[in-house]
Amino acid sequence: MPYQAPVSEFRYILDHVVGMDQVAATERFAEATPETVEAILTEAGRLCQDVIAPLNRNGDLDPARLENGVVRTSKGFAEGYKAIAEGGWVGISAPAEFGGMGLPHTLTTVFNDMISAACLSLGLNPLLTQGQIEALEAHAPDWMKQMYLPRLISGEWTGTMNLTEPQAGSDVGALRSKAEPNGDGSYAVTGQKIYISWGDHDFGGNVCHLVLARLPDGAPGTRGISLFMVPKYLPNEDGSLGEANTLKVVSLEHKLGLHGSPTCVMQFDGAKGWLVGEAHKGMAAMFTMMNNARLGVGVQGIGAADGAYQHALAYALDRKQGKTPVEGTGTIVDHADVRRMLLTMKADLFAARSIALACAVALDMSKATGEAEWEARAALLTPIAKAFGTETGMRAAETGVQVHGGMGVIEETGAAQYSRDVRVTAIYEGTNGIQAMDLVARKMADGGEAAQALIDEMQAVAEEARARNGDLGDPVWQATESLREATEWLVAQKDLNVRFAGAVPFLSAFARVLGGHYHLKAAMEEAEDGPRTKLARFYINRLLPEHVGLLAQSMVGSTDLYALRPEEMYA
């Protein structure tokens, strides 16, 4: 079945669950009126379902390939990309002075969700450019903004992130790429970078590489790293493409999924680049790009979950097999366990999507108001949105395969593609383990203040719900209380490794409870037999209880992890 953009679902979540009205009430985002939001959702939805979604199978069957040093993209991708660029969709939240729409990041997040559902591999391209725009806006010298921003925002040029090297993955500080001053304000960048998504393509224009490298006087580790803009073609003063830079794609990776997205090994041989931000402060500049990208990757998972859900639901509503004890459609949707699988996908999808959009709203509010509370909220929610969004994507895609039965593993049905494509999202932009460590360490360096503030809000809603939807309000209230206790326990652990030992289950539990909170909010805004209340009941009765086991695991400590010596870990 073709993808259908869930426009009314987005509107409901924005209006009734995550408080988009607060964003529209700020001066900065005054243009985000209900009419504008409606227009953006509708038009973006139309693009994604009519133009982008039909490309998804091509990306898998006709992977990007390297021919004579140049990347040739999947059939139809160049036209699809052109439609994205011409619609102005790269620059929804980019500054108006450089040609962007200047709208809230929340709307970019909705767009990223839809394009990820439609075609994850092509959608990754503008996602990277969005991050680069943010990084340049915050850190680039003025001349660079003037040259690059309008062209990135229009989609004429695209952006990449060059962090990883074979010996420097999660540990970025171990990188060896070097930058030597050329004496004219530019630098000669040399080194090899791996896992560079969309490191090249045949869409035309420039490919703008943001590259982390070390200056001659850079200290070892992350503190001696600087960020450089290293374009594929050196732009002339008028912005036309000049001579080719001394960089090349050495090879493309042969990956489990996301075949439409070329994953490049890049070689920089004294390539000309310019400093972005201050010398040795490259990590800080890169983090501007990465935090944005982390939410974006979480949303990739959520979009993939939606794609997989719609695909499985359409199959289930068509497939006849076996008799059931209930009267119904005559299809496998009548089977209790098929229902359970589909509703689990749908309920998780709602939870993950609400978390991501709440994170986006906090980002926008932080930008619009400058208030520390909003900044802390966005910082807290980012790793949760990333890890839970991608977990949801993986789980939904697996469940989608299972709903298909034997057809699920036959590639022609497309169900398996969702599971292959989404897999990397739990790994790139910081593995989900790294996200969890970020949550329990950096994001709780405030003594758990931001987390407890959010838990207060959750409890207040649950209290209110008790009066009206007691069967829903009670379990959510209890769950928030358990989450509060676990948060206090974690924050009290001075040994960081004790926190790390429970980080992943803690993050999952936090997301589980937060998901219950948003389901509850959605239910409270409609009639008692409304569809959102039914889905909330499903989530709260069936999925929310998972937090008990997760919180138990998050408070075990680290001793048991190191009890087995490495040589005892073999059978």
Added chain:
Amino acid sequence: MPYQAPVSEFRYILDHVVGMDQVAATERFAEATPETVEAILTEAGRLCQDVIAPLNRNGDLDPARLENGVVRTSKGFAEGYKAIAEGGWVGISAPAEFGGMGLPHTLTTVFNDMISAACLSLGLNPLLTQGQIEALEAHAPDWMKQMYLPRLISGEWTGTMNLTEPQAGSDVGALRSKAEPNGDGSYAVTGQKIYISWGDHDFGGNVCHLVLARLPDGAPGTRGISLFMVPKYLPNEDGSLGEANTLKVVSLEHKLGLHGSPTCVMQFDGAKGWLVGEAHKGMAAMFTMMNNARLGVGVQGIGAADGAYQHALAYALDRKQGKTPVEGTGTIVDHADVRRMLLTMKADLFAARSIALACAVALDMSKATGEAEWEARAALLTPIAKAFGTETGMRAAETGVQVHGGMGVIEETGAAQYSRDVRVTAIYEGTNGIQAMDLVARKMADGGEAAQALIDEMQAVAEEARARNGDLGDPVWQATESLREATEWLVAQKDLNVRFAGAVPFLSAFARVLGGHYHLKAAMEEAEDGPRTKLARFYINRLLPEHVGLLAQSMVGSTDLYALRPEEMYA
């Protein structure tokens, strides 16, 4: 890293956890002495790690293909199969009078575990033949046994199962294949069958298809189905291969994984076949094969989990990345979360393996003693072994990918292959949903007697453990008590669909608690700081608590599943 057969692990589980000594004490299996068991484990391990494991990547990179109607298998597979056949490994548990070793099925189960870890796609071939041998032994007429059994047992010929048709998957009764009497005792079988694993190959010999079809007077549904032996070549009286039968491979499926195993669409055009068992009783005969195969498929998942675990552990012990708060190996194994992932894989693997081997022991005891209690135990454990074994395989393979970080999605590392190959095991031989329905309906048609008998045993061990390992015994005892209550609740539900609505989480919870029981047994047999006690502590503290959420979900009932109307299931 090459696969290392965990011979001492198997011996420990057989000797100290699942009570293999009871099997060896029976008259029927008196030959299964400790020396014989040791020899079987060692030799099978050697074959799997030295001969079979090196073929695994070939199966993926050089898939089986159809050339001019004939299947060409992956490079090295024919030689690998020859080694399996010549070693007598197809017939470990086959009757000695037809050339088998006549040893317990428990040892076949160990062999299936090891060969699945080494190469899932090739290992599936003898697994199918084992099942066919069982079915023929139980149901075939004498002349057929004389003709087929010796050749299947020697591995000269191989066997397949032909159940599924496009419209008849989980609902086998919907099949349309027909069988017409030829008047000479044979039948003309006509129809199309799909998903026929190893439906053809180039290993030589005959391919013996067991085919479900309906006789002209067969009633609709499962009660009118008969089982036929339909060989690729019609054997001459001396067993030499005669003329080709009128059947063919129409096409091979293009699958997510298991590329080395040809999955055939088979066309039977009045192909000559002979009845196996009574007319219209084909389902009963097929179930002999399927029950065996269900345990076998569970063990495929377990083997895959072991393969993925060893692969990930070797990578982690080699990969250096980042500093950790603890002193250790200097590799990523020092990171708390990497430890957590690896130990989760290992602890789950132990639990699933113990459950499967306990199921095999019950099968053997049932055969050897004819006691109804053993038969009921085996019947109860089969769906749990199948579903939890394959879930463990999938989860371990996914975790193995995650341990590899970015390398995990690069196909060359081999980590992703485990996840692709194992995926179908949760679907074929009855989806895991079907297994769970079998558990809560058919396997509890005894009023939960068999389940409660097992829970009694688990509680007795936990009671005993409380004295010595209180921190381990208590939580297991509590978990068994919760499982008992949930079992009573389920059995009390007269509306089968209420049971079905909680079937999958109930099965998972049962497996989780049972896994705790076997970990506890393993711990009680060694010193308090022994490696199995450490692993048991990890499992009991971290993974066992998952049963709380699962049991809660298993008792929600079915109302919430049908609350959303199908049209409300779209966003």
